Amino acid sequence: MPKLIEMKNIISIGLNNWLKRHKDSVLLFDSIAAASEIALMLNGKWDGCNGVIIAKCDEVAVNTAAKLKIATWCYQGASKAVLGxxxxxxxxxxxxxxxxxxxxxxxxxxxxxxxxxxxxxxxxxxxxxxxxxxxxxxxxxxxxxxxxxxxxxxxxxxxxxxxxxxxxxxxxxxxxxxxxxxxxxxxxxxxxxxxxxxxxxxxxxxxxxxxxxxxxxxxxxxxxxxxxxxxxxxxxx
CATH class of the missing domain: 2.160.20.80 (E3 ubiquitin-protein ligase SopA)
Structure with a gap:
């Protein structure tokens, strides 16, 4: 029984990690102009406001793009709003x-x-x-x-x-x-x-x-x- 429970836990952790990897990320930037340009840079989809939707979030790439555009960002649903x-x-x-x-x-x-x-x-x-x-x-x-x-x-x-x-x-x-x-x-x-x-x-x-x-x-x-x-x-x- 303990081995079965352990196996279920391993499967559950693996499934959750898979879902996280395959879930689109929504990033919010502190300016609409920056979001529009960074969407192109990251091959993402601009939402017409200050959001960018990307299939896989590479935080290093996002931080690099944000630095080039002198912008700050956070994930949608973060505790603070970043839009001016x-x-x-x-x-x-x-x-x-x-x-x-x-x-x-x-x-x-x-x-x-x-x-x-x-x-x-x-x-x-x-x-x-x-x-x-x-x-x-x-x-x-x-x-x-x-x-x-x-x-x-x-x-x-x-x-x-x-x-x-x-x-x-x-x-x-x-x-x-x-x-x-x-x-x-x-x-x-x-x-x-x-x-x-x-x-x-x-x-x-x-x-x-x-x-x-x-x-x-x-x-x-x-x-x-x-x-x-x-x-x-x-x-x-």
């Missing part, structure tokens, strides 16, 4: 001409109240303390974005992707999250007063301390969600 701060005017200008990809953008404290940013890609973006009240973010991709303490009151987030998004302490009162995907999102201490969460996916979400007063949870998926049952007393289900 984007101004509100720049976001609106680029969105107006059809650009939708703003992955990893730094928009801390940005004022984007009442703007239309439907279908925008702000995954991994830094949006803490941002004012997005009354904004149209329907179908937006906010996967793993930081929206802690942001003002999203009255915002349209219907069908938005908010998987693993940090919304702790955010104000979402009267917002529409109808059909949104909030699986594994952090919604602790969030103001959900009057929010429409009809058919939303809240599986594995952290909802502890959230205010559900007059919140519509009809058809919502709460499988595995962390919450205090008494908090749901004033929600509509």
């Amino acid at each position: 701060r984007v101004t509100t005017d720049e976001i609106l200008r680029r969105y107006a001409i059809g650009e939708r990809n703003f992955v990893n953008a730094n928009l801390r404290c940005a004022v984007l109240a009442s703007v239309k940013l439907s279908e925008i890609n702000l995954s991994y973006a830094q949006l803490s303390w941002a004012d997005l009240s009354q904004a149209n973010l329907s179908y937006a991709d906010l996967t793993a974005a930081d929206l802690s303490l942001a003002n999203l009151s009255g915002a349209d987030l219907s069908k938005a992707y908010l998987m693993r998004t940090n919304l702790s302490g955010a104000d979402l009162q009267q917002a529409s999250l109808r059909g949104a995907n909030l699986s594994s999102a952090n919604l602790s201490e969030v103001n959900l007063t009057g929010v429409d969460l009809t058919l939303a996916n809240l599986s594995l979400a952290d909802l502890r301390g959230a205010n559900f007063y007059e919140c519509n949870l009809s058809g919502a998926n709460l499988t595995g969600a962390k919450l205090i049952e008494s908090d749901l007393a004033f929600a509509r289900q």
Whole structure:
């Protein structure tokens, strides 16, 4: 039996190493221009923003290319954003001409109240303390974005992707999250007063301390969600 367990462990380690070698790497650079040029240098795919997708990451080659372009980089999902701060005017200008990809953008404290940013890609973006009240973010991709303490009151987030998004302490009162995907999102201490969460996916979400007063949870998926049952007393289900 011990030999069988040891063999299974060896196979498991080997499989994991194989998967790691064959998984594409997504690299994020501190400038869009650098990402575009380094993608060509490394025979990778530029994502139109500050990301480069490569089949095999040779860190020596990446560091050499980054040094030539005087750029810094990290893997997507790293704890810090490396992209320089984007101004509100720049976001609106680029969105107006059809650009939708703003992955990893730094928009801390940005004022984007009442703007239309439907279908925008702000995954991994830094949006803490941002004012997005009354904004149209329907179908937006906010996967793993930081929206802690942001003002999203009255915002349209219907069908938005908010998987693993940090919304702790955010104000979402009267917002529409109808059909949104909030699986594994952090919604602790969030103001959900009057929010429409009809058919939303809240599986594995952290909802502890959230205010559900007059919140519509009809058809919502709460499988595995962390919450205090008494908090749901004033929600509509």
